[in-house]
Amino acid sequence: MTVSTIEIGLVIYPGAQLASVYGLTDLFGVATRLASRRPEQRTELAITVSHWRLQEPDLQPVRVFETEPRSRMIPDVLILPPALGEAPSAETANAYSPWLIDQHRQGTILCSVCAGAFLLGETGLLSGRSATTHWAHADLFAARFPTARLDVDKLVIDDGDLMTAGGVMAWTDLGLKLVERFLGSTIMAETARLLVIDPPGREQRFYSSFSPRLTHGDLAVLKVQHWLHATGAKDMRLAKLVAQSGLEERTMLRRFQKATGMTTTEYCQRMRISKACELLQTSVTPIETIAWDVGYGDAGAFRKIFLRIVGLTPSDYRQRFNSRGTVTSA
Structure with missing residues (x-):
């Protein structure tokens, strides 16, 4: 039986949390192995994972790792992982914007986790669209991208071609959402059970704390x-x-x-x-x-x-x- 592959790319930008990059690589690998063991499935799908970095001299992101070679140059999904520390600056984000816009124009689903939403925001693609990020970044995100419809109560917002996840560890929720989309709810549930993580359905407001604005000057x-x-x-x-x-x-x-x-x-x-x-x-x-x-x-x-x-x-x-x-x- 011919196996159709879905490529999910992980963008390693400066400050990106590498634990989420390797964690998602493993999560998608587990899901694919579970799917391959279900002989009753008539349609075989597999998820391949690639890592992307900005490379000189062209300063264009390129694949620096892939679990399985593919002939197609455009990944089906690109994920902008969380960052440890401060949110990516506009200068950092703008280095990726033209490439991300071009990938999206060619049909790639763009996803972000936590502060990765700042790279997605600089593309302008979130204008008028629903999005989430870590609740601690809410004020900065709203100031930098006022036309995005920010909802930090949500842990994952699936807006079709754009998906955003909130907290630093919300990469598990986003990963399972993508497994559900491509491999089905049964494989998603089995993956969550095997990895002992909660299936999608949590909300970020379960974890957020009240952080009042006290620097407004009034x-x-x-x-x-x-x-x-x-x-x-x-x-x-x-x-x-x-x-x-x-x-x-x-x-x-x-x-x-x-x-x-x-x-x-x-x-x-x-x-x-x-x-x-x-x-x-x-x-x-x-x-x-x-x-x-x-x-x-x-x-x-x-x-x-x-x-x-x-x-x-x-x-x-x-x-x-x-x-x-x-x-x-x-």
Whole structure:
């Protein structure tokens, strides 16, 4: 039986995390071996992996490694892996932009993980498109690529010809998504089981923490923020916030959202839920007590807001992240 091959290329740019490059190489190799052992499959597909680096004198990325030679010059997929440290600069990213645009024009699916999205962003291809990156890079990404529709709650966004993944380790999720696309859901599930990793379905907001903007320069808004952090946002009454700011109500609301990117209600809720996450991770305190401690008299309302912001119920969050062993359920 003739085997059709799908080539997935991994771009090794300056600062790229090599662990993800080799990890994805292994993941796709495992998936291909599992697929080859299923004789009931009438259509045989295999994934080959290549590594690409920028080479002189042409300063054009070329294959520097391949698991199996192919006659086709254009890979089916290119992945821009995460970076360790700072996000790639515009200068670094622009060295790859013409090549990436040309590959995409010829039908290559472009993917990024974490800070790899900055290389993808410099191509302009994300303009008007949904994308994600590591939540810690959200402000910088939004500033550099304001026309992209950034959603850092999502761990993987599959937009067809463009795929983006959020956190540093989200390469496992992206890899499994690609296995599912090319080899099917059964092989994807078997690969995840063999490698003991979660199948796709997680969200980045499970792992993100509340990182408020405090360097915006609006001193009146900053005064409100400092008061909220000092009091744990226990008092969310608008009159209290307005009094702290020294501004008119409408002015305070407008300036607060401009400076922080959130309404006062959303800001306070995220502060409270962030504290609740910390307590769920590190204590065995009953959930009703935690709800009260962070400012919610109604545990039912707390659960609804927690689910909306985090994407998990408080009980599920505790089960996944608690470091204390046995916990008290409520």
